[in-house]
Amino acid sequence: MPEIVIAFDYGLRRIGIAVGDTLTKTARPLRTHHINDGGALTELEWGRLDTEIRIAGAHRLVVGCPYNTNDSSQAMMDKARAFGLGLSQRHALPLHWVDERYSSIEATEQLQARRKAGTKHQRIAKEDIDSAAAAIILERWLAGEGEITL
Numbered sequence: 001m002p003e004i005v006i007a008f009d010y011g012l013r014r015i016g017i018a019v020g021d022t023l024t025k026t027a028r029p030l031r032t033h034h035i036n037d038g039g040a041l042t043e044l045e046w047g048r049l050d051t052e053i054r055i056a057g058a059h060r061l062v063v064g065c066p067y068n069t070n071d072s073s074q075a076m077m078d079k080a081r082a083f084g085l086g087l088s089q090r091h092a093l094p095l096h097w098v099d100e101r102y103s104s105i106e107a108t109e110q111l112q113a114r115r116k117a118g119t120k121h122q123r124i125a126k127e128d129i130d131s132a133a134a135a136i137i138l139e140r141w142l143a144g145e146g147e148i149t150l
Contacts, residue, residue, distance in 0.1 A: 002021050002022050002023035003021065003022045003059035003060055004019065004020075004021050004056055004057045004058050004059050004060075005019070005020050005021065005022065005027075005058065005059065005060045005061075005062055005138060005141070005142070006018070006019050006030075006052065006053055006056045006058040006060075006061060006062070006138075007019075007020070007027065007061075007062035007063070007064070007098075007134045007135070007137045007138035007141065008049075008061070008062070008063050008064065008083070008084070008087070008134055008137075009064050009100065009103065009104075009130050009131075009133040009134040009137055010063060010064065010076075010079070010080045010083045010084070011035075011076075011130065012035065012038050012076070012079070013034065013035055013038075014032045014033065014034055014035065014126065014127060014130045015032065015033045015035060015049070015083075015130070016029070016032045016127075016129075016130030016131040016132070016133050016134035017029075017030040017031055017032065017033065017049075017052055017131060017134050018030055018131060018132075018134035018135035018137070018138045019056045019058070019138075020135070020138045020139070020142055022142065025139075025142040025143065026139070026142070027134075027135040027136075027138035027139045027142065028135060029128075029131035029132050029134060029135045030052065030056075030131060030134075031052075031127070031131055032126075032127035032128075032130040032131045033045065033048055033049060033052075041083070041086075046086070046090065049087065050090060050091070053087070053091055053093075058091075058093060059093065059094075060093055060094045060095075060096060061084070061087050061088060061091070061093050061094070061095045061096065062095075062096045062097075062098055062137060062138055062141045063080060063083065063084035063087070063095065063096075063097055063098070063137075064080070064097075064098055064099075064100030064103060064133070064134070064137040065077060065080055065081075065097045065098065065099055065100055065148055065150070066080055066100055066101075067099055067100070067101050081150060084097065096141055096147055097147065097148045097149070097150050098137050098138075098140050098141045098146045098147055098148065099140075099146040099148055100133070100137050100146075103133040103136040103137050103140075104129055104130075104133045106133075106136050107128075107129045107130075107132035107133040107135075107136055108124070108129050108132075110132060110136075111124045111128055111129065111132055112124065
């Protein structure tokens with residue numbers, strides 16, 4: 001049976017969100033949520049993410065894991081892990097981790113190509129990149145690529 005999957009590109013200032021499904025194996029950016037306290041979410045911010053998960057009807061969660069190019073984990077890994085585990089506990093949903101290396105670069109390149117082709121008319125904002133990176137993270141998971149075990 002097809003499942004709805006929601007993915008997150010966690011950062012200290014913003015969290016990009018995307019949604020997709022296991023039938024079409026496609027993902028689309030939703031939005032980006034701002035975080036006020038350098039990565040520590042307030043109950044209001046958690047509530048906004050909870051709403052996104054409920055509206056999407058998610059069956060699974062995917063969170064991007066920040067690694068360096070030399071395969072070492074970044075200092076952000078512990079924060080991303082705490083974020084993902086918090087989501088999973090709040091919703092009792094299966095949690096998957098995906099190597100997010102280069103997802104923001106790939107998202108920027110895709111958005112620039114759309115702008116050059118005339119399909120994106122406004123400037124590219126950091127929020128656009130974050131939600132597009134979440135879609136790339138989710139597409140990797142849907143394709144069976146990049147999943148890691150923590």
